Amino acid sequence: MNLLLLAAFWGVLMMFLSVLGISRSRIRLVAQWGMGLLFLSTAAEMQGFVLYDLNAPEMLRVDRYALVLLAILSGCGFLYFLLSATDMAKVGSDYSEYFALIFFVFCGFVLVLSFTSLLMLFLGIEIVTIPLYILTGADKRNLKSNEASLKYFLLGAFSTGLMLMGITMVYGARGSFSSMELVGASGIPTQLLLGGLFLMLFSMAFKVSVAPFHFWTPDVYDGAPTVFTSFMATLVKVAAFAGFFRLFDHAFTSLTPAWQVWAGVLSVCTLMIGNITAVFQQSVKRLLAYSSIAQAGFMMLGIYGLGGVAKEGMVLYAASYSLATIGIFAVLTRMQDYTLEGFNGLAKERPWVAASLTIFLLSLAGIPLTAGFLAKFYMLQAAVEAKYGLAVVIVSVLMAAVSVYYYFRILQAMYFRERSEEVSFPVFSSGFVRVLMLLAALILVMGVQPGWLLRYLYF
């Protein structure tokens, strides 16, 4: 619970700072310290140091799974702030509020990761998404940003409706909001319960942009200010997936035969649409939007192959995907030209940045010795045990091969093309480059010693 308390406090604090009118660098520093504190407090909670024990077993329960993921999220959030906090100033004038909203989103993360009641899940999802609508439209004078925000809101409302409907139907079938009581339910499931399950499946699929509920993703990611796209595409998506995973792991295990095949179908669809569409993109930002859909397809495999090593896969995927994508977005935010041509010749003039980007891209593509490879490996291992698992795994591997094509286009641009005259590269501060290299190092370390992270899952 440490994180919930601190995040709420810091969110309010950041709101007040905007009224007090202190300088932006001070605000940034407070935000960065706050996020670091969030991470430390979560790490401390893992060692048994709890600030305030919220006794609400009917509502929330912070278990190891929640703690590990919260630590990953707040750790990645800290690195994200270190890399991108300065860029948020370029979006608009409400600098402090942006941070406040992000801290509130973290409050939502806690609910999404530790709910034991479906109502808490709903509440968490809403706390996460409403600040995001605002952040998407933060660039107020930009029409694209406004359009994206509105689209996101309309479609988001649609999915919220689905979720509420689903929860209602489950309640109708069971007479309880608890997500734990459904475990081990015997007998034939009623149509009402199944209906509720499927509506919740669709709604969660929307949140994590799984096909065919992914259509909002490219437009919103493209339209939103790039710093916030980075946040949405990484931490928010990972948290939503973790909640998705928790919901099905706790509530619907006994109904596995009904939904498992659909989870497989959805992940195959997502993998195909995400990867194949990404091939043709010219804008790196849009390419990353599609790649995030493709990666969602892989994470969906963890839900498809629930049980076994899927949990390890989910944790590793959360860490590796977030780190790599945050790193790429942090560089992208500062680039003048978002197209692939904009990256031409980067390696010659900014060798360390290019080297770090290379590791991020290799990890996303799933090349061995990076965390991305092991994350994919665990997911595939979990999936292969499921019904029709082999076919799904074969398609997934083929699609991973397709993904190599578009990730390597960026590498090719950086290393084998000459810089065009009209483009000039931004100057990266040495601190920025160092954090970037730390990210790359973390990815490599997790790619060799995943046990250092995964052992926290079990105590």
Next chain:
Amino acid sequence: MAMLSFPHIAYLIPLLPLLGFLINGLGRNHLSHRAIAWICSGVMALAFAASGWVFWNLPAGAPTILTAFDFIRVGVLNIPFAFQLDALSALFLLIITGIGFLIHVYSSAYMHEESASQYGRYFAYLNLFVFSMLLLVMGANFVILFIGWEGVGLCSYLLIGFWFRNPAYAQAANKAFVMNRVGDLAFLIAIFWLIARTGSVNFIDLPMALGTVGQSAKLSAMDITGITILLFIGATGKSAQIPLYTWLPDAMAGPTPVSALIHAATMVTAGIYMIARSNLLYTAAPLVLTIVAVIGLATALLAATIALRQNDIKKVLAYSTVSQLGFMFLALGSGAYVAAVFHVMTHAFFKALLFLGSGSVIHALGGEQDIRKMGGLKKSLPITYWTFLIGCLAIAGIFPFSGFFSKDAILLSAFLKSPVFYAIALFTALLTAFYMFRLFILTFGGSFRGMEEQRHHLHESPLAMTLPLMLLAVLSVVVGWIGIPEVLMHGGDRLAEFLSAVIPVASGHEVSHATEYMLMGLSSGLVLLSIYVAWSRYKQYRSEESESSLTRFLDNKWYVDEAYQAAIVQPLHRLAGWIRSFFEPRILDGAVQGVGRVVRYLSQQIRFLQSGQTGNYALWMVIGIVLILSIQFFIRK
């Protein structure tokens, strides 16, 4: 003392050469000849001292396992990075570091003409070589052993091709590497097989896998046969047995001390060690044991016949190593693991002595290796002459030199296996004595047949070279005395007793003392006769013109290289050519490009789904929902 605990010292043994490798490898452009020589000989001396300490303080009974860290942990499979110290590994440690040290000292003089950076590179490789071999014998499981195994393969490649500007030498290095890889593949498969069946690769788990401690066996007879055959194929690569032996004679391309290292202390003994290490498995597979014995015997005989007609001093020694390794495999195949390890040990000393001696000769003659152009070197190279003679007597198996005891143990085990094996082995031993003394007499006897210029430069080698020779000569005599057979001295076979914790003493048929005396007498007498024949034939040098089809056959080394070339290399070349000209451009490229085109086409089409219209998006979502729900509730039911 807390500092000197057993694990610390044991860890030092492989770390020291690694340290030497790092210092010399990284600092080769900055260090002087002197510094390089001191550093790497120094680390070897320390490693030898540590090995000696470990040897004396070895805890009795169960092997000591030192686990450094978890190397691989996946699911239930756990492979620790661990060392196993017991009688067998401690013995090998002594041999490797001891002989390794002498070879390092010798090399410091032998390689002195190289530039400092080349000199540093040479010693860095040499240290790395020893490090790999130490890893190999200290590893507590097959995987760590395999790391060392690959390491020695790599280092042999680097050192055989040390003078890589000569294309023939680079070719020889390639050949050694590729042939070793063939064996390594079999070894790897064996490891995977073992993991699949037992879930463990630790040596101490082998008895459990075989089900000898009250549990049901995890390995079926099929498994054991398969694994042991594959392990043996791995051993034929590293230890130069039929069919993978041809790399070893070519490996003479490397500097002579390297040959000594490969032949005596490291590399080729790895296969013997590995099989002795897994002796429990082999004992459970009698069929494979017979195969090992037959291959070993065939290799011993084949290599001995080839050695009869070689004129390059190092080639003769190389073939003699192949032949002696064949003897060791014969012992392994006869179930006499102790005899095999004993012969590894004695052979290590006298073969190192012979190689370093030949290096001294080559050094004195300014690089000449052809024994037809030598002769009469006794006067100018007295130390080399006497020590070489001791080496020859040892390898021929004359009492009381070390070779006598180990060879006798092997002959006895062959006799117990089958009298036919014994007869062939004895014949091979006679050939050994013959070609070794042919080499000896042609090199040192008679008068000098080289050029005038060489005659003036004839000189005994410096002390750094002759000292190792003298030490090795003494050792070549006395080292055999640790395994004196029971008939000659009661309780004389201290080696078998020492190794009994690792290699169970085979109970079984004994031979009467009379038979044993008779066998010993027979072999000693015939070997002396064989030496006499060689002496009488070669004391007056004449060129061997008498060409017959048999000698031509031997001169060409049974045409084995040519046969491999025709049966394996050429077809592979042809296949590669076909793949390059047809398969790759037409079929592979076509398929790959085709897939690429399809994906690009799909990509172009699918992206139009992304219309930008929110209403459309909602529509697609609803279509998806309706489709899934209707299939779920109306069709799947």
